[in-house]
Amino acid sequence: MSAHFLNVIWVALMVATVLTWFIGKSGQMDTGAVVAILVIAALKGWMIIYDFMALRRVRLLWRGAVLGWLLATLALILLAYWLGLK
Amino acid sequence: MTGTHGASHSSGHKLHHYPPGDLAIWVFILAELFAFFVLFNAYAFTRLKHLELFNEMQLTLDANAGMINTLLLITGSWCVARAIAAIKANHCRHSAHWLLVAIGTGVGFLIVKYFEYGAKFSLGINLDTNLFYTFYIALTMFHAMHVVLGMTILAFVWKKAMAGGYSAHDHHGMETGASYWHMVDLVWIILFPLIYVMR
Amino acid sequence: MQYKSQAVAMPYFIAAIALFVAQILFGLIMGLQYVMGDFLFPTIPFNVARMVHTNALIVWLLMGFMGAAYYLIPEEAETELFSPKLAIALFWIFLVAAGLTVVGYLMVPYATLAKMTGNDLLPTMGREFLEQPLITKLGIVVVALAFLFNISMTVLKGRKTSIATVLLIGLWGLAIFFLFSFYNPHNVVRDKFYWWWVVHLWVEGVWELILGAILAFVLIKVTGVDREVIEKWLYVIVTLTLISGILGTGHHYYWIGTPESWQLIGSIFSALEPIPFFGMTLFAFNMVNRRRREHPNKAATLWALGTGVMAFLGAGVWGFLHTLSPVNYYTHGTQITAAHGHMAFYGAYVMAVLTIISYAMPIIRGRAANSNKAQVVEMWAFWLMTISITFITLFLTGAGILQVWLQRVSDSPMPFMVAQDQIALFYWMREWAGVFFLIGLITYIWSFFIPGEEKAKA
Amino acid sequence: MSEAFTTSTARNIFYGGTMFFLLVFLALTYQTEQVIPKRDKREMLADPMVVAGKKLWETNNCIGCHTLLGEGAYFAPELGNVVKRLGSKEAVMAFIQSRPTEGIPGRRSMPNFNFNEQQLKEIAAFLHYVSEIDTAKWPPNIQG
Numbered sequence: 030m031s032a033h034f035l036n037v038i039w040v041a042l043m044v045a046t047v048l049t050w051f052i053g054k055s056g057q058m059d060t061g062a063v064v065a066i067l068v069i070a071a072l073k074g075w076m077i078i079y080d081f082m083a084l085r086r087v088r089l090l091w092r093g094a095v096l097g098w099l100l101a102t103l104a105l106i107l108l109a110y111w112l113g114l115k
Numbered sequence: 116m117t118g119t120h121g122a123s124h125s126s127g128h129k130l131h132h133y134p135p136g137d138l139a140i141w142v143f144i145l146a147e148l149f150a151f152f153v154l155f156n157a158y159a160f161t162r163l164k165h166l167e168l169f170n171e172m173q174l175t176l177d178a179n180a181g182m183i184n185t186l187l188l189i190t191g192s193w194c195v196a197r198a199i200a201a202i203k204a205n206h207c208r209h210s211a212h213w214l215l216v217a218i219g220t221g222v223g224f225l226i227v228k229y230f231e232y233g234a235k236f237s238l239g240i241n242l243d244t245n246l247f248y249t250f251y252i253a254l255t256m257f258h259a260m261h262v263v264l265g266m267t268i269l270a271f272v273w274k275k276a277m278a279g280g281y282s283a284h285d286h287h288g289m290e291t292g293a294s295y296w297h298m299v300d301l302v303w304i305i306l307f308p309l310i311y312v313m314r
Numbered sequence: 315m316q317y318k319s320q321a322v323a324m325p326y327f328i329a330a331i332a333l334f335v336a337q338i339l340f341g342l343i344m345g346l347q348y349v350m351g352d353f354l355f356p357t358i359p360f361n362v363a364r365m366v367h368t369n370a371l372i373v374w375l376l377m378g379f380m381g382a383a384y385y386l387i388p389e390e391a392e393t394e395l396f397s398p399k400l401a402i403a404l405f406w407i408f409l410v411a412a413g414l415t416v417v418g419y420l421m422v423p424y425a426t427l428a429k430m431t432g433n434d435l436l437p438t439m440g441r442e443f444l445e446q447p448l449i450t451k452l453g454i455v456v457v458a459l460a461f462l463f464n465i466s467m468t469v470l471k472g473r474k475t476s477i478a479t480v481l482l483i484g485l486w487g488l489a490i491f492f493l494f495s496f497y498n499p500h501n502v503v504r505d506k507f508y509w510w511w512v513v514h515l516w517v518e519g520v521w522e523l524i525l526g527a528i529l530a531f532v533l534i535k536v537t538g539v540d541r542e543v544i545e546k547w548l549y550v551i552v553t554l555t556l557i558s559g560i561l562g563t564g565h566h567y568y569w570i571g572t573p574e575s576w577q578l579i580g581s582i583f584s585a586l587e588p589i590p591f592f593g594m595t596l597f598a599f600n601m602v603n604r605r606r607r608e609h610p611n612k613a614a615t616l617w618a619l620g621t622g623v624m625a626f627l628g629a630g631v632w633g634f635l636h637t638l639s640p641v642n643y644y645t646h647g648t649q650i651t652a653a654h655g656h657m658a659f660y661g662a663y664v665m666a667v668l669t670i671i672s673y674a675m676p677i678i679r680g681r682a683a684n685s686n687k688a689q690v691v692e693m694w695a696f697w698l699m700t701i702s703i704t705f706i707t708l709f710l711t712g713a714g715i716l717q718v719w720l721q722r723v724s725d726s727p728m729p730f731m732v733a734q735d736q737i738a739l740f741y742w743m744r745e746w747a748g749v750f751f752l753i754g755l756i757t758y759i760w761s762f763f764i765p766g767e768e769k770a771k772a
Numbered sequence: 773m774s775e776a777f778t779t780s781t782a783r784n785i786f787y788g789g790t791m792f793f794l795l796v797f798l799a800l801t802y803q804t805e806q807v808i809p810k811r812d813k814r815e816m817l818a819d820p821m822v823v824a825g826k827k828l829w830e831t832n833n834c835i836g837c838h839t840l841l842g843e844g845a846y847f848a849p850e851l852g853n854v855v856k857r858l859g860s861k862e863a864v865m866a867f868i869q870s871r872p873t874e875g876i877p878g879r880r881s882m883p884n885f886n887f888n889e890q891q892l893k894e895i896a897a898f899l900h901y902v903s904e905i906d907t908a909k910w911p912p913n914i915q916g
Contacts, residue, residue, distance in 0.1 A: 032200050039193035043186055046307075050182040053312035066126060071302045081196045082297045088130045091141070095301075098148045102129045102155055102305055109159035113166055138777035142550055143785050146557065146589070153582050242575040242800075243807045249575040257796065264792050291781060348847070351880030356873070359883050360847050361836025425885075428831040440830025443843055476779065481825060496828075500823045502902055505810035507804065508845065542779060549782035553789050559794040561800075569910035570841045573807040577908070579800065644912060647842030727915040730849035731880070 038080045045069050063110050066101050074099040135199075136291035144298045147261070153304050154257070155309060158250045167245055170314050172247035180231040181311035185225050185303060188262075191220030192300040194295045195269070202276070205283040211276040214269055214289075217296065221266040228259050253309060258299070258306055265299045268292045315678050317388040318394035324678050325405050326381030327671045331759065333374035333412070334664075338752050340367040344743040349738050358420065359712045365419050365445045371659065372443065373412045378667030379488075379524050380408075381483060383465050385674045386531045391472025396464050404457050404464075411453040415446055437498055441509055444495045451495060458489040467606060476545035477527050477534075480552055484523030491515045503571035510566045517663075518559040518587065518629075524551050525625070525666045529598065532673045537605035544601060551593045558586035565637045567645055577639035584637040588630030598622030611676060611683035613692040617669035620700060624661025632707065634655055644722045649737075650714035657707040660699075668758075675762070688764035695761060698754025705747035713740035733751075786806075811906035825898025832885055841907055848882065850916030855903045857914050861896035868892060 051108040052062050078099065079097050084092040134141055162169040196222075198213035242252045272292040275281065281289050315321065344363045346353045354363075360489050380444045389393050395401060418427045424440070431447035433439045438448055446454070462485060494511040530548040534541055564580025567573075598619050609615065632654040636645040645651070672692065683689065720733040728736070793868070816822055829835075835844040841852040849857075858864050868885070869892060875881040887895065 032197060035193060035196050035200060036244075037188065042189045042193075046182060046185045046189060049185075049308050049312055050178060053145060053178055053308075058314040066313055070305055070308050074301055076299050077192060077297060077304065081192045081300070082294060083135050083196075083199070086130055087134045091134045094145060095148070098145075098152060099301070102152050105156050106159045106305075106309060106313075109156070109163055113163050115263055133776045139546070139785055141783040143553065143789065146554060146586075146678065149589075150586060153585060157578065157582060164854040201888065241806065242803050243573040249578055253575065253578060256799075260796060264788065267788075277693065344847075350878065352875045352877055353815070355875040355881065356883050358817050359837075360880070361833045361845065363837050364845055364847070365833065424833045424836075425831045433831060437827055437830060440835065442835045445833060445836070476783065479783075500817050500826055501812055501814050502826070502840070503808055503905060505803075506841065507801075509807075544784050546777055546779055549779065549786045553782070555785040555788075556790045557793050560790075560797045563797065563802075566843075567804070569907045570843070571808060571812045571907055572903040573804055573805070573811070576800075643910060646910065647839040647844070647846065649846055652846055659804050721915050722912045727913045729915050733915075734880075 034078065037087070038076050042076060060111070060114055063114075065109055067091050067107050071099065071103050074103075121269065134294065136294040137287065140291045140295055144294060147298060148302070151258075151305075154254055155305060158254065158309065161246065161282055168245060169247050171309070172245065172251075176251065176270040176311050177231050177234065178311045180209045180227050181307050184227050185307045187220045187224045187227070188300045188303050190218045191224070192297050194220065195296050198276075198291055199286070199290060202281050202286045202289060203283050207276060207279055207281065210281065210289070211273055214276055218266050218269050218273065221262050221269070224262055225259065228255070254306060254310060258302060261299045261302070268295055315680075317394050319386050319398040319401075320385050320674075321322045321678050322395065322398050322401040322405070323381040323385035323674060324383065325402070326377050327675060329409050330374040330377040330381060330667060330671070331403070333370045333377065333756060335759070336416070337367055337370035337374065338748070338755055340364075342745070342748050342752060345741065345748050348734075348741040349745065362424070365424075366416055367442055368383065369419075369445065370412075371757050373408075375663050375667060377408070378663075378671070379485070380404075381462055382524075382528050382667065382670040382674075383461075383485060385670065385678075386528070387468050387478060387481070388472075388480040390470050390475045390531070391578050393468060393472035396467035396471070400460060404460055407453065408457045411450055411457075419445075430501050431730070434523055434714075436496065438496055439526045441495075441505070443499065443513055444509070454492065459494065461569065462486060462489055475541070475546060475671030477530050480523050480530075480548055481527035484520045484527060487520030487523065488516060491520065506570045507567065507572060510563055514563045514566055515560070517658075518562055519556065521663060522559065522590070523552050523557045525621075525662055526555070526594070528666050528670050529594065529621060530686050532614060532618050532669050533598065533601045535673060536609040536611060536618065537601045537662075538607040538609075538670070539601050539604050547593075547597045547601075553596060554586075554590035554593055558583050558589060562587045562637075565639075565642065566637050568642055582639045585634065588626065588634050589639070591626040591630035595626045596623040609683070611673060613684070613689040613691070613696070614669060614673035616693055616696055617665060617672045620696060621661065621665040621669055624657065624665055624700060624703075626661070627704075628654065628659070628661035628707070631712075643742035645714065645717050648717045649710050650718065653707045653710035653714055656710065657703055660703045665700075684761070685764060688761050691764060692755060692761040698757055699751055702747050702751035702754055706744050706751065709740045709744040709747060713737045713744070716740065779834075790862070813901060813904045813906075816901045816904065820896060821897035822901045823892045825894035825901075828887075828891055828895050829898055837882070840902060841905070842910065848880065850911060851899055852902050852905075852907065853911060853914065853916055855896070855900045857916065859895075861900050864896045864899060865892040868895065 049066055052066055075096070078092070078095050082095070084095060194213045194217035196216065198210045201207075201210035201213060235252075240248055242249055267293055274290050275288065340363045343354060343358065344360060344367060347355075347360050351456050358397055384395060418431070423428065424445075427447060428434075428437075428439050431449050433448055436448055437724065438451060439445055442449075462482075464598050465485065466482060469482060494508050497508050499505050499508075526548050530544050533539065534544050561579055561583035564576040565584035567576035567580055599622065602615060602619060636650050636654065676682065684692070716737045717733055720728045720736055721730060829840075834840075837845050838846040839846060839850045839852070842850065855861055855864055858867065868882070868887060871882045871884040873884045875883075
C-alpha cells in the first residue's frame, strides 16, 4: 500500500465523517437520510477493512468475516430503523 | 515471530492465506466484533420500543464531540497504516513516529471523551438514568476502554519500534497491534452514526 | 507414572468418588421429598438434605481438582512435588473437616450448629452453597493456601508450562474469590451482590480455567498432539471464558435490587458465554481427530470428549436458554435453573474430574490403562450417567416450563404449592432418572475392581 | 493453526483481556454501589429487628427450601414478596407458628422452628424489609 494511496483514503474518510455529521445537523431525519448515513458508514468501514486493516489481499474467508460483520450489522440497524419509521 | 506478510507485497495478485498480524489477535478481534454486533443490535431494537425516549435523549448528546472523535480515530488508524508502510520500507524511525502520533490521537480521543462525560456527569446523569443513557454510557465507555487497551498495545509496539525491534523483514508484532487498533476504529465508524446521529 | 509423588493424587480421587456417592444418595432423598413431602420428615428435612447434596458436590469437586493438580503439576513441571507429606496431611485435614461438617448438618439442628461453631463471632452461615460453619470455612482457606503453596513451589522449581500456569491462575482465583464468603453485609442487596463473586466467578470463571487445564493435559497425553498446538487452544478458550464470564456475572443482577443497567450488560455478555464452551467441544474433537497415537486408555478419551459435549450443552445451551433478561424475568428461581445447574455441573466439572481420574488412576496403579473389560464397564458407566443426567435435565426443564406457565405467565397465576402438585409427574420421572444415575455410578465404581492385566508402555 | 499464531501472543491476549474485563467489572461494581442506595431500602436496616431477622433467616437455613428474590432452593415458595402475598407481617408470623411439628402426611411441610414471639417479629421485619427492595418489578405476579 503506497503512502500516497493511504493519504487519499484518509482524506476520503475525513470528508465522509463530516458529511455524516452534516446530515445529522441539517433538518429532518427521514428514510433518505438514514439510508445515506448507513451507506456512508458502509463505505467508510469498507475502506478501513480493505486499506487500513489491509485485508484487500487476504483470502475471502478472513476478508469476508470482517466485511460480513460490517454489512450484517448495518443491515440489521437499517431494518430496525425502517421498522421504527413505519 | 515470523514475517510472513512482509516481503510478499511486490508479488502482486496472490492472496495471503492469513490476515496481517498474529492469528491469535484475529480470534480476539472477531470475538470483540461479535460482542459489538450484539450491542449495536440490542440498541437498535430496544430503541424501536422506546422511540420517543431515544429520539428525545439523543438530542442531548454532543454530536460535535462525536464527530471530532471520529476524525481523531480515523487519523489514528491512518497513522498506524503509515507506520506499517514505513516499516515495510525499512524506515524504523519514521515508523515509530507514526505510532507515536497514533497514540496521540488516542489521547485526544480520551480528552474529548473526558469533557463529554464531564458535561453529562455534572448533570447527575449516570448509567441508570434511563434506558437510553444506559446504552449510551455502556456502549461508549466500553468502546473507550478499547481505545485505552489499543493505546497500551501501541505503546508496547512503539517501545519495541524505538529499540529497532522491527524491520521490513520482521514486523509481525507491529501488524498484530495495528490490526487491533483498526478494529477499535472500525467499531466507532458504526457507533458514531448510530448513537449520535441517526434518529 | 513419571514422578512418584504423583501418587498422592490417589487418596484425593478415592475420597472424591466416595463423596460423589453421598451426593447422589442425598439427591435421591431430595428428589423423593419433592413428590412425597413427608419422606424422612422431620429427621432429615429437605434443607438439610440439600446442604449435604450441594456441599458434598463442591467438596468432592475440590478434592478432584486438588488430586488433578497433584497428579499433573509434577509431570508438567518435570520435578517431584514440593512436599508430598504436606499433600497427604492436607488430605486428611480436609476429609475430616468435610466429614465433621456433614455429621454436624445431619445430627444437630442448623441453628444449634451455628451457635456451637462460632457463627455469632462472624455470621457467614445460611447462605446458599456457603452454609459451612465458620470453622469449616476457615479450614478450607487454610487447606487451600497450604495446597497452593505446595503446588506453586513445585512449579517454581520446575518447568513452567502454559497448562501449569492456567491451572495455577484458576486455583489461586478459586482461593481468592472464596474469601468473599466471609463478607456478609446486613444489606440483602449487597449480600447477594458479593455472594455471586464467590459462586459465579467460581463456576463461570476460574473453575473453567481449571477445567481447561485438566482437559488440555489429558488431551496431550491421549492424543500425542503437539503441546504447542494444545496450549494455543487452551489460551484462546480461557480468554473467551473470562471476557464473557466476568461481565456475564450481570445475569444474576437482574432482579435482586441491583441497577437495571445490568439487564443490558448481563444479557449481552452472558449470551457470549456459550462460545468458549463451544470452543472446548471443537477443541476436544479436533485434537482426538488429529491424534498421533492410539492410547490404550479409550475410556479416558471418551470422558474427555464427553466433557466437551456435555459442558457445551449444559453450561452453554441450557444456560443461554434463560440468560436473557426478558426470558429470565419469567424463569428466574424456577426448575429451569435447577435443570441448567444439573447438566452444567455434570458436563463441565464432574466429567472433567472423572476424565483425569480415568486417565491417572490406572497409571498410579501401575499400568498404562485398565484391562479391556474394565474399560468397557467404565464406558457403560459413562453412558448410563450421561444419559441419566440428560433425562434429569429434560424432565426438570419440562417441570420448569410448566411451572413458569402455571405460576408466572398465566392470567390467573397459581400459588406455588398448587403449581407444584401439577408437575409432580415430571418430578417422579426425574427421580427415576436419578435412580439410573446411581446405577451408573455403582457401575463406575465397580469398574475399579475389575483386574487390570494389561501391562503397556506408560 | 499455523506459525502465524504464536503462543506468546495468545498468552498476552489472555492476560490483557482478563485485566481489561476485570477493570470494566470493577467500574460497574462502583456504579452499582452508587445507585443501589436508592433501591435497597438500607434505611430500614436502622431497625435492629431487621438485622436480627436476617440472622435468624440465615441460622435456620431458610434458603435451603425457599427462594429469596428468586435465589435459593426451589422446594418452597418465594419469600421476597411473602409479606405482600399474605397481606401482613402478622399473617406471616401466624403461618410460621402454625407449622405442625410432625409435618403433614404425604405433603411438604415447613418444620416448626419453635420461634418465640420476639423472633417471629424479627423474621417478619426482615421479610418486610426484603419486600420493599426495588427488584425491577420482579416477580411477575404476587405468587412469586
